[in-house]
Amino acid sequence: MSSSASKRRNLLAVCATLLTGSLLAQSSSTHSADSTSLNMDAVYERPFLQNAEAGGGNNQRKLALGGYLEMNATYGAEDGLTEGLSLQARRLTLFSSARLARNITFLSEIEFEDGGHEINIEFAAVDVALNPAFNIRAGVILNPIGTFNQNHDGPNWEFIERPDVSVNLLPATWSNAGVGVFGKFHKGKVTWGYEAYLTNGFDDRIIDNVHGRTFLPASKENDERFEQSSNGRPLFTGKLSMRHHPWGEIGLSYMGGIYNNYTPDGLALDVPRRVHVAAVDLQKTIRKTGTTLVGEAVIILVDVPETYTQQYGSKQRGAFLDVVQPVVEREIGAWPHAVVLVAARIDWVDWNVGTFNETGEDIGDGLWAITPAVSLRPTAQTVFRLNYRYQWQTDILNNPAALTATWMLGLSTYF
Amino acid sequence: MPLSLRTSLALLTLAATVMACSKTLPPAPEENSLLDGPIEGLSAADQARFLRGDEAFGEIFTSTSGLGPLFVAAQCASCHPGDGKGSPFVRFTRFGQADTTGNTYLAQGGPQLQHKALPGYSPEVLPAGATSTDLIAPAVTGLGYLDAVSDADLIALADPQDLDGDGISGRPHFNRIPDYAQLRPESVELNGMYICRIGKKGAAYDLLHQTAEAYNQDMGVTSIFSPIDPLSGLEQDPEVTMQTINDVVGYLKTLKAPIQRNPEKAEVIAGGEIFGEIGCDGCHTPVLQTGSSPIVQLDHVEFYPYSDLLLHDMGPGLDDGYTEGYATTAEWRTPPLWGLGLSRDAQGGSYFLLHDGRALSIEQAIEMHEGEGQQSADAFEALSGADQDLLIEFLESL
Structure with a gap:
């Protein structure tokens, strides 16, 4: 699809969002934030939906508009070289929702990044709620891999940068045209959730890109992926989640399929090559201290031709862990329920796990980072954040980092 | 209760102070610990070209931007990480020429083996019977200085008949040059050939020649200078522009020379004296001078490459049976020793020295010298352990 067609599609989506936004709405009554909610419910737990539900009743065809804004200032240096101070308008994201009929809900998320430099439909799907345990979703869906991809709204996090494992190993925000089912079961203190989708998937870019490494996010550069599969083979993404009250939530997810276009126009140019992604994620709040732990760990296996360069690795792994601790919860200025939090994040990514064929030495191309943070939340929906990130990154040869x-x-805030 | 103006200002001041605190940011490494960076004092135009060339040097090629289909590496910087020496990870093979009569395997993919291939393609394999050698790429720092040495100075250093009887008989590599080469001022011609000096065999005339061939043979990227696709053997439209290649050449010309560490240290000075005493400087000439250059900083200046840029017979141990141009299979152009001590920072923490990285330490590299280097290798063996250590310390300071 041409870039102009892509722009038209994005423009239509934006217009649809704006047109529907003047009315109030409600979300599906099967989704509400409570102790049984899972990471998979993130798209239903956005404040605009919660507010609409609280004030809107159950009238059909009511629509809602919301979103969030992220902007920040950065000042950093790499090996003593600094580009100075930058002010960044990172994201303006618009949400809309509409109840189309009883138990049929439309939800969308349109993101403008870097002041409109990029416009992406991150989510635009219709949910058919047949039963809490069995729902159908179709449209542009967020592949349920790890925790961050589905729960990526800036105001939910104490950190300005997104986790490296989520955006530089996994391709968050990773959404595709697709269809699938999801549902939840409750038994005692345990809530089980499942999701299973077939979507368009990756392409050859994951091992043929300007990043010079196996890089799943490179497939996001394919403008045609919402319209046409790169190889006619769907990508499967599935996730099983369990929340135990009060232990917390753990999720196991898998995403995999053939990524390469091995028979363009029917000509067999290569063999089918697969990508496998497995992730485990956790969310836990320690009730006694109020400390929250959030993290995910990922392993990726890619079938890279042996005759290709080892610069593109066949195995990758990474993880992040956030620790968030509220330290002050009281009236601050005009905000009666303000909260001050301290937090820390550890990022780890290894883009190329293995050893060099030529020397047997470990392949580098990895990253560690630690980010202490202080944040102020005047309300739960708005966060002012001060982060300091220190990063060690090695090249493929493991030269000095x-x-x-x-x-x-x-600042990041819902509206 | 709203925040007071004083409190608000205090918070903003605190945030600004913390962000501006340079102590929380990583310091720049010592300039003498880095191989990359421009020559000091370049004009604005040369600096701009340096930046463009630096970016092009780091460009990662893909199938859509011209990589391959057969290739060795996807970017210049793969073979020259941090502008330093390459590692065995990007070791490459040249084949097909056993003597000075030329490469007889050009029609079969010579002179370089593209042993990597885009998915779906089969990489090149070494033709049966072809003589070959493995190579790792040299550092590219200071190349502008080497490129600017006058032919007259190289001829003055040469002693092909070993008339001084020191056992060293270096000679300049007179070779045929491509049509697009721009002759240096006062170039010396010999039977239609000119003094070449770039590359392990000194077979490339200048940095343009080297760069255009590297794009083609290393990355499978065609240019107006080298338009033949290594896979098909057919002339192709340029996959990289002339401007980009010129920018990369400009970048290479204006990379700084490596800076010696601890030159005042007593052990380094003593090691330098031993370097001369055992005859290393017979080939690894400490000081050279550039000739005329349009770049002011390269015009008639003294520099310290520890190379004479001449071909020397290094004996049977380093004779792989492959050659280029009019060098013999045992002849290698003296590699500059500047930057030697920083090699490990580009090679993943280990030394991989000599033309193919076979020497895993400086001591091993010295011991593998034969031919014209045999006397110095023997003299090194005869040194006391302490004196050997001093020599190594000196070499690592370069």
Whole structure:
């Protein structure tokens, strides 16, 4: 599809969002934030839906508009070289929802990144709620891999940067045209959730890209992926989640399929090559201290031709862990329920796991980062964040790491 | 209760102060610990070209931007990480020429083996019977200085008949040059050939020649200078522009020379004296001078490459049976020793020295010298352990 067609599609989506936004709406009554909610419910737990539900009743065809804004200032340096201070308008995201009929709900998320440099439909799906245990979703869906991809709204996090494992190993935000089913079961203190989707998937870019490494996010550069599968083979994504009250939530997810276009126009140019992604994620709040732990760990296996360069690795892994601790919860200024939090994140990514054929030495191309943070939440929906990120990144040969430190001060808020 | 103006200002000041605190940011490494970076004092135009060339040097090629289909590496910087020496990870093979009569395997994919291939393609394999050698790429720092040495100076250093009887008989590599080469001022011609000096065998005339061939043979990227696709053997439209290649050449010309560490240290000075005493400087000439250059910083300046840029017979141990141009199979152009101590920072923490990285330490590299280097290798063996250590310390300071 041409870029102009892509722009038209995006423009139509934006117009649809704006047109529907003047009315109130409600979300499906099967989705509400409570102790049984799972990460998979993130698209239903956005404040605009919660607010609409609280004030809207059950009238059909009521629509709602919401969104969030992220902006920040950064000042950093790599190995002593700094680009100075930058002010960034990172994201303006618009949500809309509409109840189309009883138990049929439309939800969408349109994101404008970097001041409109990129416009993406991150989510635009219709949910048919047949039963809490069995629902159908079709449209542009968020593949349920790990925790962050489905729960990526900026105001939910104390960190300005997104986790490296989520955006530089996994391709968050990773959404595709697709269809699937999801549902939840409750038994005692345990809630089980499942999701299973077939979507369009990856393409050859994951091992043929300007990043010079196996890089799943490179497939996001394919403008045609919402309209046409790269190889006619769907990508499967499935997730099983369990929340135990009060232990917390753990999720196991898998995403896999053939990524390469091995028979363009019917000509067999290559053999089918698969990508496998497995992730485990957790969310846990320690009730006694109020400490929250969130993290995910990922392993990726890619069938890379042996005759290709080892610069593109066949195995990748990474993880992140956030620890968030509220330290002050009281009236601050005009905000009666303000909260001050301290937090820390550890990022780890290894883009190329293995050893060099030529020397037997470990292949590098990895990253570690630690990010202490302080944030102020005047309300739950708005967060002012001060982050300091220190990063060690090695090249493929494991030469001395490039050291990068960045101060970030920013705002992220739902509206 | 709203925040007071004082409190608000205090918070903003605190945030600004913290962000501006340079102590929380990683310091720049010492300039003498890095191989990359421009020559000091370049004009604005040369700096702009340096930046463009730097970016092009780091460009990662893909199938859509011209990589391959057969290739060795996907970017210049793969073979020259941090502008330093390559590692065995990007070791490459040249084949097909056993003597000075030329490469007889050009029609079969010579002179370089593209042993990697885009998915779906089969990489090149070494033709049966072809003589070959493995190579790792040299550092590219300071190349502008080497490129600017006058032919007259190289001829003055040469002693092909070993008339001084020191056992060293270096000679310049007179070779045929491509049509697009721009002759240096006062170039010396010999039977239609000119002094070449770039590359392990010194077979490339200048940085343009080297760069155009590297794009083609290393990455499978065609240019107006080297338009033949290594896979098909057919002339193709340029996959990289002339401007980009010129920018990369400009970048290579204006990379700084490596800076010696601890030159005042007593052990380094003593090691330098031993370097001369055992005859290493017979080939690894410490000081050269550039000739005329349009780049002011390269015009008639003294520099310290520890190379004479001449061909020397290195004996049977380093004779792989492959050659280029009019060098013999045992002849290698003296590699500059500047930057030697920083090699490990580009090679993943280990030394991989000599033309194919076979020497895993400086000591091994010295011991593998034969031919014209045999005397110095023997003299190194005869040194006391302490003196050997001093020599190594000196070499690592370069």
